[in-house]
Amino acid sequence: MRIRNLFFVVASIAALSISPRLNSQTQSAPAAAKPGATAAQSFDPHNLTGTWIGYNWRTDTGQAKGPHGETNYGTFDQKIPEPTLTEWGKQHLLYKAITHEVMAGTHLPGWDRPGHICPNVEDPCFSADQNGVPANQLDGEYSGKDCEPMSTPAIYDLPYLGQIEFIPAPDGKRIFQLFEYHREWRTFWMDREHPKDIDPTYEGDSTAHWEGNDLVVDTIGYNDKTMLSHFIGHSKSEAFRLVEHFRLLDKNNMVIEMTYYDPKAWGDKSWPGFKKFYHRAPMENFREYICSPRENQAFDNVVIAPESVAIEGMKGK
């Protein structure tokens, strides 16, 4: 009798352990329960599947803050200063000028007037960044200029401009991250090492694994053709490394915490502390965003060139 009871207990445990789980992020081990998804939690912390949009900082947009006070003000929420640029970085990575505000640098006159918050997207505080790159310049560089790829982490600068979506591959070996803004996408290779020889690309090579409830994504192999951020006056080097932690705060809210590494730009210093807050959004709002070089050029002609040229370029289209 005792043996039969023991057999029943063992069989019950075995049956429970192989019951399928819904919404599992990977399908390589469908029989195993995911760590962290305890009975006490009302959501699966490993379920990033779906469409997400970043919180805005503007108070006139409705849901400007999340339930826990989450909001995003460009990349200006980052309060940890950038590491000092190496001499090599100053010679090889700096732009001549950028269009956006910067996070720190040379102040404009009157920047500290009462009520003026700095840095400021619409009412600039700086004439140049800490490396002397002129900021807020009409003809300066910006992420995605001329419809060039934005890449990470710059594409996260303004998380309310477009949705992101995570789609796990059926084989469980990959997760695809799609960006509505600029229509870029990345592949997270689950539980594998980076290749030994990587040809630099715009999006780099991403490997991923779960650490508790954090999807940790490690990306290397970037080329040096994209801005680090709209708000910083230099590009990434080919040695740049991005580490992202994707974590659900609750069923509908997510935070992406990021640390930047760039031995050529910053030596052995890392730059931690970047946070972006997202919430779930209707999939129907994930639309086509194609940056057409011709349409973009016609637009640039309007803002920079005489108006007669611009109207002839766009009228009737």
Next chain:
Amino acid sequence: MKIKAIGFFFAFVVVLMLATPVLAHHGYAAYDMLSTRTMKGTVSYFAMVNPHGQIGIDTKGDSGEIQHWVMESGSAHGLKDQGFESDTFKAGDEVTVYFHPGKGDPHVGLFIKVVFPDGRILPKPKAAE
């Protein structure tokens, strides 16, 4: 029914959240963001494209000459979230536009909102709480 209502509310809130100039692609360096101007005029064209749309507005200057203005708007997908369609504006429409004036070219502006003769406003104003 309750789930449907919650879903609709959530979608509505998201639309409200996006009812703002989704611009910031190239920054605001070209415009005086601390000034807002109003202008009545006639639509000459509307291009609902990425990364930024354009609204051509013709108006009369102080001397009676025709001025050709161009309003820069947000992206096509941002405009759609704000209630615009490709045929929202037609050549010949009489409208009133609110905009931030350009710093360089005197006839360029950053589009804020438009008021149509029938009183419609786009983007739709934020709903009262």
